[in-house]
Amino acid sequence: MAVEATAASTAPTLLRVEDLCLAYEVRHRVSRERTKTIALQDVSLELCSGQTLALVGPSGSGKSSLARCLVLLERPSSGRILYQGQDILKLSPDAEKSVRQELHLIFQDSATALNPRFTVQELVAEPLLIHKSIFPGVNFNEKVRELLDQVELGKTWHDRRPLELSGGQRQRVAIARGFALRPKILVLDEALSALDLSAQAQLANLLLDLQECHGLSYLYVTHDLRMARALADEVAVLEAGRIVQSGLPAEVLTPSLQPVS
């Protein structure tokens, strides 16, 4: 089921997923028997420029698998992922590298998603160093400072390591790092779920501010319907690897109207 652009979104389509299927094959170590688990089945959706699409669903419904496919951490079994009209599953390694700059994943558990040996500055600088060819003549130290200012992380924290920070601060670092390459799409895989309510609200506001300033698009993977309603322009419900509902938050996330959500 495709999520069509609603009347509210007149922005051009940035990302289109068509009939995406993903199956994991596991071979038993002793019996050598192969078993197949279907994670995604014929998933189709669209994300418009500058908008937020919330992907909700119960645990094990395939939300994270879809997120990983979108940032090329998983190769789907079939289907297409069109980013600005280009199928990113068929790109050359060089072209793929440039697409990776524009699609970025932020994980739920920032404690494990950040290299524990790096300082905050080093963590944010790393994507810049990997793709330094796209920043000719840029002073990386200044750029890192600017990024950390944007996520409101003061100078006192710049030399700290992830385990010296709170969960909210770590997620700010993850956002600053995710934002370092000026991506067009941020895939937020339960990025706010592990935080307390106050930190969730602060980061949600930060994400909305960044979206407003830079025209970012978010694919917000969550099981928190309240946050989905607050952040999303559109919502898609994933269940057992299939999209079973989609539309405006007010339509999809009203229990009396939609039994699944």
Added chain:
Amino acid sequence: MAKVAPRVAHSCLLLLAVSVLSFALLSAAPGNFFDELRLNPSISPETVAALKAQYGVDQPWPARYFHWLSSIVHGEFGYSLSYHCSVGSLLWPRARNTLLLTSLAMLFAWMLAIPWGIVEAVKPNSWLSHITSWLTSTLLGIPELVLGLLLLFFAARTSWVPTGGMFSSNPSSASASWKLADLARHLVLPVAALVLGSAPIFVRYVRSAVAEVWGAPFIEHMRGLGIPTVRLLYRHALPVAANSLISVFGFSLGALLSTSLVIEIVLSWPGLGPLALEALLSRDIYVVMAVVLLSSVFLVFGNLVADLLLYWSDPRIRTV
């Protein structure tokens, strides 16, 4: 320095405790060096008693312990009743031979284990990984003694390398390069036995440490950024995986003097192994004590080196 000094002091206390305990246990064991003399009818009990008094064996163990401790200060480590000389003069040439053998073996074992373990961790489903995994399991299943005997059999059948000893009975006029080449040929068999015995264990440690980090979300995240695999491995995965490997490295340093005991005996390497075995069988208590103490010194030193390496390599430990 402020962090090292307490560790060194702690290590010295530990060594002292090990020496007291070992000496007490060895003294408590039934029998001594002179018991066999009693069985000889031509030696009178008075002669045995006089010999015991001469060598101080009839004294209580604390007195003998302090006497032995004072001899360590002079580098003698007591007196060998079997060899009739100071233990120090016996110990150092043997310890040097053992260290030469085990240092080379450890070096080669780690050089082999690091790339081998990384391949198994990073490409777990590749054919190369399947082969190396099978080889590791096979080698782990072969006892060191059997490994030594197999290599000995191989050397005896092929005559490619000497089957034992450290030097051939070469003329004294032989050049230094000839002697060096001769030593290298004699080292092949015991080093190979030790490497084949210890490398699979290190491979398992390397594989486990790297595999754990390789699946971590921060590595996944970096992969998502399109970072080249080599950079991912050297800049991110290996430094994080290094901590547990440094501890194992420290332990392998500590085992340098004790790891080759069986192989030295099987392949007639003139190291500490045969000396320790003979001393144990003949109850030459001061030689046994010296070997135990030296092994403990290495174990404590290895752990200290590992701690210092961890302190140097991991910024998180420095900031605690």
